[in-house]
Amino acid sequence: xxxxxxxxxxxxxxxxxxxxxxxxxxxxxxxxxxxxxxxxxxxxxxxxxxxxxxxxxxxxxxxxxxxxxxxxxxxxxxxxxxxxxxxxxxxxxxxxxxxxxxxxxxxxx
Amino acid sequence: xxxxxxxxxxxxxxxxxxxxxxxxxxxxxxxxxxxxxxxxxxxxxxxxxxxxxxxxxxxxxxxxxxxxxxxxxxxxxxxxxxxxxxxxxxxxxxxxxxxxxxxxxxxxxxxxxxx
Numbered sequence: 668x669x670x671x672x673x674x675x676x677x678x679x680x681x682x683x684x685x686x687x688x689x690x691x692x693x694x695x696x697x698x699x700x701x702x703x704x705x706x707x708x709x710x711x712x713x714x715x716x717x718x719x720x721x722x723x724x725x726x727x728x729x730x731x732x733x734x735x736x737x738x739x740x741x742x743x744x745x746x747x748x749x750x751x752x753x754x755x756x757x758x759x760x761x762x763x764x765x766x767x768x769x770x771x772x773x774x775x776x
Numbered sequence: 777x778x779x780x781x782x783x784x785x786x787x788x789x790x791x792x793x794x795x796x797x798x799x800x801x802x803x804x805x806x807x808x809x810x811x812x813x814x815x816x817x818x819x820x821x822x823x824x825x826x827x828x829x830x831x832x833x834x835x836x837x838x839x840x841x842x843x844x845x846x847x848x849x850x851x852x853x854x855x856x857x858x859x860x861x862x863x864x865x866x867x868x869x870x871x872x873x874x875x876x877x878x879x880x881x882x883x884x885x886x887x888x889x890x891x
Contacts, residue, residue: 702820710820756882763785763884764869 669693671767673755678773679745687740687753687770695760701729701740702754704769710754713740742772750774778804780872782883789860790891797855797886799870805850806872810880811843814867826853860890 671691679685698717702710714722716731728741742749755767779802789795808827812820826832826847834840844856857864867887871880
């Protein structure tokens with residue numbers, strides 16, 4: 668079967684760095700997405716990786732290793748507003764999205 | 777875990793026809809279902825929120841007469857794209873929730889191509 672695994676919850680301190688991991692097993696691969704979702708809001712797009720390596724975008728970076736079926740989202744200089752759920756999703760060979768359950772990130776002062 | 781399915785996964789239709797997309801929660805009863813549209817490498821755009829047995833609430837800018845939503849039961853919601861045009865081609869994703877956004881479970885999406 669297809670599945671995406673990511674931690675259920677993580678806690679980090681304001682100003683610190685946190686890495687949210689995502690491992691996947693899917694039928695084919697057409698890219699991996701990271702979304703941020705604040706309570707009461709729709710998910711917002713953070714990143715898209717289709718090739719191996721690190722994509723940096725401001726305080727957020729996303730890494731992909733296709734051979735390992737692994738990605739991570741790295742958040743630097745954490746701010747209180749980064750408290751949210753982070754969703755990992757993989758597009759499979761049929762261009763269907765396989766969603767992770769999301770990681771709830773709690774930022775403490 | 778909670779599973780949400782969508783059918784069809786992919787559909788190609790001619791301009792002017794109507795297309796129905798189904799969203800089902802397979803192992804739980806969803807009080808609320810959400811319909812999103814995704815543009816390439818963009819965020820999901822919420823189109824509407826539907827609660828079982830009541831009319832859907834549409835987001836600003838979404839034509840309710842064009843995107844008909846029916847939430848007939850606690851496990852099924854449908855989105856009908858009426859008189860589809862090429863600009864309606866997109867990836868439509870539904871999610872089903874138990875209480876609020878924090879407990880949404882997403883479907884695999886439906887890719888609509890209008891010729």
